[in-house]
Amino acid sequence: MAAEGRPNQLFRNLNSKIASIPMILTALVVFAGGTIWTVIYSFTDSKLLPRLNFVGLDQYERLWASSRWIISIQNILIYGVCSLVLSLLIGFLLAALLDQKIRFENTFRTIFLYPFALSFVVTGLVWQWVLNPEFGLQSVVRSLGWTSFTFDPLYNQEIVIFGILIAGLWQGTGLVMCLMLAGMRGIDEEIWKAAKIDGIPTWKTYVLIIIPMMRPVFITTLVLIASGIVRLYDLVVAQTSGGPGIASEVPAKYVYDSLFLRQNLGQGFAASTMMLLTVLVVLIPWAYLEFGGRRKNA
Amino acid sequence: MHDPRSAAAAAAVMLPFEGPRGPRPRKALSTRNIFIYGTLLLFAFYYLLPLYVMIVTSLKGMPEIRMGNIFSPPVEITFEPWVKAWSEVCTGLNCDGLSRGFWNSVRITVPSVILSIAIASVNGYALANWRFKGADAFFTILIFGAFIPYQVMLYPLVIILREMGLYGTLWGLVLVHSIFGMPILTLLFRNYFTSLPEELFKAARVDGAGFWGIYLKIMLPMSLPIFVVAIILQVTGIWNDFLFGVVYTKPDVYPMTVQLNNIVNSVQGVKEYNVNMAATLLTGLVPLFVYFVSGKLFVRGIAAGAVKG
Numbered sequence: 029m030a031a032e033g034r035p036n037q038l039f040r041n042l043n044s045k046i047a048s049i050p051m052i053l054t055a056l057v058v059f060a061g062g063t064i065w066t067v068i069y070s071f072t073d074s075k076l077l078p079r080l081n082f083v084g085l086d087q088y089e090r091l092w093a094s095s096r097w098i099i100s101i102q103n104i105l106i107y108g109v110c111s112l113v114l115s116l117l118i119g120f121l122l123a124a125l126l127d128q129k130i131r132f133e134n135t136f137r138t139i140f141l142y143p144f145a146l147s148f149v150v151t152g153l154v155w156q157w158v159l160n161p162e163f164g165l166q167s168v169v170r171s172l173g174w175t176s177f178t179f180d181p182l183y184n185q186e187i188v189i190f191g192i193l194i195a196g197l198w199q200g201t202g203l204v205m206c207l208m209l210a211g212m213r214g215i216d217e218e219i220w221k222a223a224k225i226d227g228i229p230t231w232k233t234y235v236l237i238i239i240p241m242m243r244p245v246f247i248t249t250l251v252l253i254a255s256g257i258v259r260l261y262d263l264v265v266a267q268t269s270g271g272p273g274i275a276s277e278v279p280a281k282y283v284y285d286s287l288f289l290r291q292n293l294g295q296g297f298a299a300s301t302m303m304l305l306t307v308l309v310v311l312i313p314w315a316y317l318e319f320g321g322r323r324k325n326a
Numbered sequence: 327m328h329d330p331r332s333a334a335a336a337a338a339v340m341l342p343f344e345g346p347r348g349p350r351p352r353k354a355l356s357t358r359n360i361f362i363y364g365t366l367l368l369f370a371f372y373y374l375l376p377l378y379v380m381i382v383t384s385l386k387g388m389p390e391i392r393m394g395n396i397f398s399p400p401v402e403i404t405f406e407p408w409v410k411a412w413s414e415v416c417t418g419l420n421c422d423g424l425s426r427g428f429w430n431s432v433r434i435t436v437p438s439v440i441l442s443i444a445i446a447s448v449n450g451y452a453l454a455n456w457r458f459k460g461a462d463a464f465f466t467i468l469i470f471g472a473f474i475p476y477q478v479m480l481y482p483l484v485i486i487l488r489e490m491g492l493y494g495t496l497w498g499l500v501l502v503h504s505i506f507g508m509p510i511l512t513l514l515f516r517n518y519f520t521s522l523p524e525e526l527f528k529a530a531r532v533d534g535a536g537f538w539g540i541y542l543k544i545m546l547p548m549s550l551p552i553f554v555v556a557i558i559l560q561v562t563g564i565w566n567d568f569l570f571g572v573v574y575t576k577p578d579v580y581p582m583t584v585q586l587n588n589i590v591n592s593v594q595g596v597k598e599y600n601v602n603m604a605a606t607l608l609t610g611l612v613p614l615f616v617y618f619v620s621g622k623l624f625v626r627g628i629a630a631g632a633v634k635g
Contacts, residue, residue, distance in 0.1 A: 050445045055468045058471070139374060141625070153590050154380055156590075157379065206625055265568070283480070284477070300475065
């Protein structure tokens, strides 16, 4: 053992370093390396196989000229804004209602959360069936006598993204409710008592006192929902396969199709780099607020 | 004092006046209650409806589906769709039903769960108790990686797996799941091991135990609850995965979710909605079972995503 005589920096805590090899490899090779690799190759004209023939911003120009990509971006924006606002609203409302010392709280919570255990594929397929215009919701309402009733989001290019939104909310709001409820339970009872003594109405207490106090919970939830929105893929594939036409395409699907179906690697890399950029725009300010401030205190 | 009469007498002495006590009882049918329970029931209806439709549809025959509406209970209950979905339905050239995908998913999920938890728990332990220079930098990259869209890393991983000769195989997918499960699991274990009393670790060190000795003899037995949480998180997550399955495996080793999607969204043949719904339910059964059995622990598992370091 040469290391015993003079302690070598490299061999100190050796077991811990050996145990961390998988983490180090994952962090460096896959996460950092893979990301940088994709960004670099997004500037090349790779088609079937990756090759280093740089063409500048060509791929990006073509990307933003593609109507399929523009529709994808519009869809993810609509879906993203609606899903963020609605899931926060519904999640908060359900949590506030469950927090009123009600009966059957556990039953309700179990019901609201179970869709979260199901996969997006299952979610998409169920809602595809419920929203089927021939047999589903529309035909049932029509058979009740309201014959002109029309609700076929999955077959209407204009509103197909809202059909996906209904399914997405069904799957995801349970999680938001759960996080919100945990946040509310963490708030001191005394605050409620004090507000009651001062005669502040319940809704006002929520808006003016409870919500500001739950800021960390809101931020975490926001980050979780947002990172889920960018990844939206399986749900669309299962529910509409991007149809009717290309009306419900999303960026993640554009990337997959370019890489593995259309043999257009450069486009796939450029599209995924755009996705990365969007995430970084959200992530960096958040990480700075969350961790930058704390390090100063510590 | 065990005589009820004397107890009542004592109570009468202690309480000078008899009357209603405690907080004022609320009326059961106040506007407030109607609003609360009404809203909750309305939402419960929205959440339960698809499950109900799935079950009902999967028990009907095709003629009945074409005639009636999707909400009506089956007139004649038949289990044929379930049998067909499990063992007869075709994807491509294989006509051995969804059972193939089920067993593929089992063969993917079990090793992935074991491997990812083994790696992440040791990593978390090293980060919590044996921190070395630079460890935190790697950990920060790892956590950042959890938020990077998978799409950015899809193709580089295809190349890595191809070089290793694992592309398109079950073990390649196991490796991918272990890699992408690592950020959240490592965070989970690191936070848990940090919360354990440090004296324990120091005492073991004084007694001469090393890195692996302390992990196996002290940390592992003490952290069973967190292992259960990690298992729940991984089993549901890996079982429900679609993207990695479709990218990194080939048709004969497709996991259940991918096969299900191919069955239901296939453009060939007549659509058999009852078989489709039976297949969908079959795929959702494993995570639903985990959810209903684990209860509170499931909530802890998903809240782990919200735990901050």
